[in-house]
Amino acid sequence: MNKNREVWVFIEQEAGQIAAVSLELLSKGRELAERLGSRVCALLCGHGIAHLAEEAIYHGADLVLLADHPDLALYRSLPYARVAIDLVQARRPYIFLLGATPNGRDLAPRVASAVRAGLTADCTDLQIGDFRQKGRVYSDLLYQIRPAFGGNVIATIVNPEMHPQLATVREGVMRLGAPDRTRRGEIETIEPQFDGRDLVLQIVKREMQPPCCNLTSASIIVAGGAGMGSKENFQLIHELAQTLGGEVGASRAAVDAGFIAAEHQVGQTGVTVRPRLYIACGISGTVQHRAGMDQSSKIIAINSDPAAPIFQIAHYKIVGDLNQVIPWMIRAYHENAK
Numbered sequence: 178m179n180k181n182r183e184v185w186v187f188i189e190q191e192a193g194q195i196a197a198v199s200l201e202l203l204s205k206g207r208e209l210a211e212r213l214g215s216r217v218c219a220l221l222c223g224h225g226i227a228h229l230a231e232e233a234i235y236h237g238a239d240l241v242l243l244a245d246h247p248d249l250a251l252y253r254s255l256p257y258a259r260v261a262i263d264l265v266q267a268r269r270p271y272i273f274l275l276g277a278t279p280n281g282r283d284l285a286p287r288v289a290s291a292v293r294a295g296l297t298a299d300c301t302d303l304q305i306g307d308f309r310q311k312g313r314v315y316s317d318l319l320y321q322i323r324p325a326f327g328g329n330v331i332a333t334i335v336n337p338e339m340h341p342q343l344a345t346v347r348e349g350v351m352r353l354g355a356p357d358r359t360r361r362g363e364i365e366t367i368e369p370q371f372d373g374r375d376l377v378l379q380i381v382k383r384e385m386q387p388p389c390c391n392l393t394s395a396s397i398i399v400a401g402g403a404g405m406g407s408k409e410n411f412q413l414i415h416e417l418a419q420t421l422g423g424e425v426g427a428s429r430a431a432v433d434a435g436f437i438a439a440e441h442q443v444g445q446t447g448v449t450v451r452p453r454l455y456i457a458c459g460i461s462g463t464v465q466h467r468a469g470m471d472q473s474s475k476i477i478a479i480n481s482d483p484a485a486p487i488f489q490i491a492h493y494k495i496v497g498d499l500n501q502v503i504p505w506m507i508r509a510y511h512e513n514a515k
């Protein structure tokens with residue numbers, strides 16, 4: 178095992194549960210580590226969270242660095258950054274993956290700048306490969322793959338020398354592997370060393386808003402775009418979603434037009450989804466929207482324009498006015514359900 182090429186994953190947790198994105202990154206980390214002949218190390222910070230270490234191992238970690246401390250009970254930039262930076266400086270991982278969540282987006286650049294490493298945000302794929310520059314070959318680098326220039330090109334970014342190779346990834350982008358409850362790993366307890374400056378910020382009050390929708394784990398999504406025409410008409414999307422027992426998605430144009438809240442946006446700057454069935458209504462299907470759709474879903478598209486790009490990826494293509502087609506679908510479903 179090549180311990181010089183460790184793949185680290187920052188484990189986010191809340192209310193006694195590991196965030197889905199961290200489990201997805203453990204699955205991806207496992208794949209990368211196997212390619213490198215190395216191991217996966219999970220960095221788990223918090224308080225009263227020791228029981229989550231086993232869960233990280235079941236999902237792919239070989240080693241869990243467990244920092245269980247009262248000052249880490251809730252995420253705060255400075256103490257969390259102190260733990261991560263001290264460990265990265267001492268142990269020099271090869272790759273460090275974090276979720277592109279508010280906390281991950283806060284922590285990753287702090288670590289990158291402290292250790293003078295590169296960071297690629299919002300990767301949509303991660304692979305291992307070689308890179309040649311000025312006659313020199315850098316083997317087994319992390320290919321950090323993501324859309325660039327408004328989604329018009331897919332860029333592969335490498336960081337040949339300033340390691341660790343840091344990347345953030347949004348929830349739903351990497352596949353979540355099934356936990357293997359027979360896996361065994363090592364748990365190493367870390368004693369964080371804080372100084373007064375790390376603890377200057379105190380959390381006085383915390384208010385949590387329950388999530389308005391759960392697009393990432395929905396098996397059916399009915400999504401509406403600018404073609405819905407108005408917020409009132411967008412009600413048709415809610416009705417169809419309710420009829421089918423699905424969640425409501427939207428294009429950015431629908432969100433920008435005020436038809437629905439931003440949490441419902443699917444795409445490059447929204448959520449990445451993997452339903453079994455995706456019904457796109459009045460959505461043209463630009464690359465930015467498609468970036469959030471999994472092509473293994475069955476896709477039904479309703480669009481009045483037969484040349485709409487969404488039809489290039491749709492399995493069932495309905496060319497027509499959604500104001501007629503959606504009520505027909507709802508009626509047909511009820512009639513067949515009788």
Ligand code: FAD
Nearest residue numbers: 402403404428429430444445446447459461465466481499
């Ligand atoms: P339009 O492109 O306007 O398409 C509306 C469609 O409705 C048309 O195809 C039309 O034929 C059809 N239509 C109209 N009336 C009817 C009717 N009565 N019946 C049937 N069909 C009808 N977009 C996203 O969705 N998600 C993102 O995350 C995202 N991120 C972006 C990031 C960047 C950096 C940039 C530059 C853009 C991003 N966009 C994103 C915006 C994206 O480029 C498109 O502007 C957007 O997806 C278009 O939304 P739409 O398909 O709903 O609207």
